[in-house]
Amino acid sequence: MPKKQNKIVAYIKKYLLLFIGAIITSIGLEIFLVPNNIIDGGIIGISIMLSHITQLPLSFFIVVLNIPFLYLGYMQIGKTFTISTLFSVLSLAYWVAFFLPIPSVTQDLFLAAVFGGITIGVGVGIIIRYGGSLDGTEIVAIIFDKRTSFSVGEIIMFMNLFILGSAGLVFGWDKAMYSLVAYYIAFKVIDIVIEGLDExxxxxxxxxxxxxxxxxxxxxxxxxxxxxxxxxxxxxxxxxxxxxxxxxxxxxxxxxxxxxxxxxxxxxxxxxxxxxxxxxxxxxxx
CATH class of the missing domain: 3.30.70.120 (Alpha-Beta Plaits)
Incomplete structure (x- = not known):
């Protein structure tokens, strides 16, 4: 019985932290990046650009664009990872919609990129640490890693450079450069959250x-x-x-x-x- 209780407690803790990670990520998006036309990498970055072009809700694209990757994840990686990722994506979509009416706390692009990157890095880092994901490109990278000579990190970097470069065509090249700053900061903060400060x-x-x-x-x-x-x-x-x-x-x-x-x-x-x-x-x- 104690083992079963410990398993239930661990299960609840995991999904609670995935939920908290989604809240923190959504704050970074809606309070810092999106109002200033700065994007993140991966599916979230594509979703921000499509939302800007079509005027459809960002939360809609976050869910829809991740669906095919969730199927790939289920087939190639496993059910547990897919369920955790689905929960994280749906939580993010909800909180992005929730924070949408709140205006950005700054119009300074550099501050928005820095603090947006930090906030998103913390949120995504928590989600990855507890077995989830918000980015379908990671699933693609894991699958291609098994079939090519490129590493997961190299594949993700290539895809994100293409996505961040596309931001220059949508928002202007200055916003694309600020997006690169935000992405780099988020990338470093994710490492810190996953590995811990006490390395x-x-x-x-x-x-x-x-x-x-x-x-x-x-x-x-x-x-x-x-x-x-x-x-x-x-x-x-x-x-x-x-x-x-x-x-x-x-x-x-x-x-x-x-x-x-x-x-x-x-x-x-x-x-x-x-x-x-x-x-x-x-x-x-x-």
Missing amino acids: SKAVLIVSDNPDEIADALMARLGRGVTVLHGEGGYTGEPKKVLYSVVTRLEVAKLKLIVQEKDENAFVTINEVHDVMGGRVKKKAIH
């Missing part, structure tokens, strides 16, 4: 003093250390390889600890996009 780093340490380093890391950083058993490629001697995950701010302290224990230690540090479980509770750093 984690995975560390591998090969040393002749592995036990001393492991003890020091646990005592002075309060981080768990996993011992992996390797072998020297040249000598064939067994080696203990230490693996740990630390925050970005702890990397300098970790390097100092390793150098104190073994100046010749080999250390590699890589970015970690998400960490789940297994972390030792943080202790005070001495």
Whole structure:
């Protein structure tokens, strides 16, 4: 019974956050970008231009243009993703219509692009983090990624450059350039929301003093250390390889600890996009 309750709570939390993400995104659109004829990338950007040309509601195009991509997502990615995306798209359409009568808080195009990009980045980042999407071009990119040599990011970038370039023909080239600013800011903020401000780093340490380093890391950083058993490629001697995950701010302290224990230690540090479980509770750093 507790497991079932936990599953229900997680389910409710997920859709609540998808709903909140849609509200935040709609604020960025209707309070900053749309009134100033600045667009975002993807389906939302196309919807803004079509709404301007036809004078039909933006919410109408957001839903209609995403329908074929939702079908593709269902066929190629899965039901759970499609349901989360449909919920996010319908929520966005509702709140875009809700905020439509509210005037823009600024007529300064640069401020609109900056704060619109930040707001949209936060909203979209929340939605992506919890398994949804607002942009059918992402689905297309995932499908083409499996069939071409281009990555998902490269495909999305190409499509968005075309869409943002089209804004120059509809709204003028100055608005297109401000749209590019808004898109870039949103792109960066999405990364921050998905990965978190407290970015984690995975560390591998090969040393002749592995036990001393492991003890020091646990005592002075309060981080768990996993011992992996390797072998020297040249000598064939067994080696203990230490693996740990630390925050970005702890990397300098970790390097100092390793150098104190073994100046010749080999250390590699890589970015970690998400960490789940297994972390030792943080202790005070001495």
